[in-house]
Amino acid sequence: MQATNLLILSPVAERGGAERVMVDTLKYLNRSKFHAKIVFFEQGSLVEEMRSLGYAAEVLDAGRLRDVGIYVRVVGALRGLIRQDAIDVVVSWMPKAHLYGGIAALLEGKKSIWWQHMIPKPHWMDRIASKIPAHGVLCPSRVSKHFQEKLTPKKRVMLNNLGVDLEQFGSKVHSVSDARAKMGLREDAVVFAFVGRLQRWKRPDVVIRAFNEAARGKNAYLLIIGGTLFGLEQEFEQELKQLAEVGDPSKVIFLGHQKDVGAILEAADTVVHASLMEPFGMVIIESMAAQKAVIAVGQGGPVEIITNGDDGFLYDGSQQQLVHLMGRILDGQLPLEEMGRKARLTVEKKFTVTHMAERFESNIRFILN
Known part of the structure; x- marks a missing residue:
């Protein structure tokens, strides 16, 4: 043919x-x-x-x-x-x-x-x-x-x-402890990650505010992986850094654009996604492939990917509920490792x-x- x-x-x-x-x-x-x-x-x-x-x-x-x-x-x-x-x-x-x-x-x-x-x-x-x-x-x-x-x-x-390319995510080339040591993170800390372009519609500001509230006095970090792109909203990154100053700025780490996001994700416990109407959620399936339980808003594309409470979490998009979920994770109330394994299986079967x-x-x- x-x-x-x-x-x-x-x-x-x-x-x-x-x-x-x-x-x-x-x-x-x-x-x-x-x-x-x-x-x-x-x-x-x-x-x-x-x-x-x-x-x-x-x-x-x-x-x-x-x-x-x-x-x-x-x-x-x-x-x-x-x-x-x-x-x-x-x-x-x-x-x-x-x-x-x-x-x-x-x-x-x-x-x-x-x-x-x-x-x-x-x-x-x-x-x-x-x-x-x-x-x-x-x-x-x-x-x-x-x-x-x-x-x-x-x-x-x-x-x-x-x-998602399974060879790039979830390969576990480095241990969690090695990945954290490379970034100067405490091995026993709870590490959240936000991955994506720093644009207002992706709402990294909501993630930072929620983290500032939930992680007050806790052994935790928030990784911001991504930067501005195509010259869009270039001033927003500085606004986000000022917002991080409201809490403990040493706990909110801006990493900029990363070619090997999979290696960075190895240091995280869970990934937070905040877009209100995401058309799909490439970051979501990449994080799931890396065996991370993802917290995402329960509308748009994430609903078609995540089974709430099984291989990830869906929330109503409010800062209040995000604070609640982050708090439960910080208190060790949610089985992140088991959900991460299920998340990987979901990607292998469908995405x-x-x-x-x-x-x-x-x-x-x-x-x-």
Whole structure:
């Protein structure tokens, strides 16, 4: 059987959540059945990373959407690539890419599909992307799919759960004591972790406030793993550090961006997730793969991942209930190790990169039929 040729379009070339999903999907793609070429709309580290994985990758500078001349040029260049490489399906990673890829595919009479990484909002880009013809829209969760269907009720909106690379998380290369010693943490302390970009919608401020209250006078630390990205809300990190000063600043440790989050997580007892309407929760499944019981808000994507009280905790999103759960953990009332083992099993059964790539392949085959 002849391989299916894909043209993958990404508006950015640095790692964010959606871009990490793209890289992992292509890393585990069945290359005997699918060939892919990747086009980025700007320069960045992902260009060489994709080439190192054996993919052809190039850059088409798309500039700003408001520049009609550049837009027409980019769409024309994409049409040329579709013809040159006998592309079967144009896959646009994120709505912005579909503004170009969807039109190029339509003009060339080819199938197109795009990735909706978020819960769509009534933003002009989501609305326009949803109106451009497409044979499918991939969503990471049922909640994301539900809201996307309100924008594209007649189109094929398909579920494509995310997955984690089990080799990167939960390998236990270092012992807990070694991981803590490396960061100067007491071995007998209770260690919480927040992982994610420092943006207001992810609510790390709520986590810090809850920790300040619950951990007062206790042997505990809070690791803040992540920083600002893409130039968004750069002042927020300083606000968070000032908030940490309200409690014991020596107990709230800002680690910034980390390439090997799995190694850092080995030092933690549990991971706290605070987004009120998370479209999926990549950090959640990564932490679960690392055998950590995750505390997450009981709406959106986390509800589709965590079984409350079994392999993690779901709370109502309030600071008050988060303080209560943290207090129970600090008092040793919850079986974190047992829940962590169950969390790992949940990921192994449902949320690996292999599962994610297989779902992607299945969705591609579906739109071709």
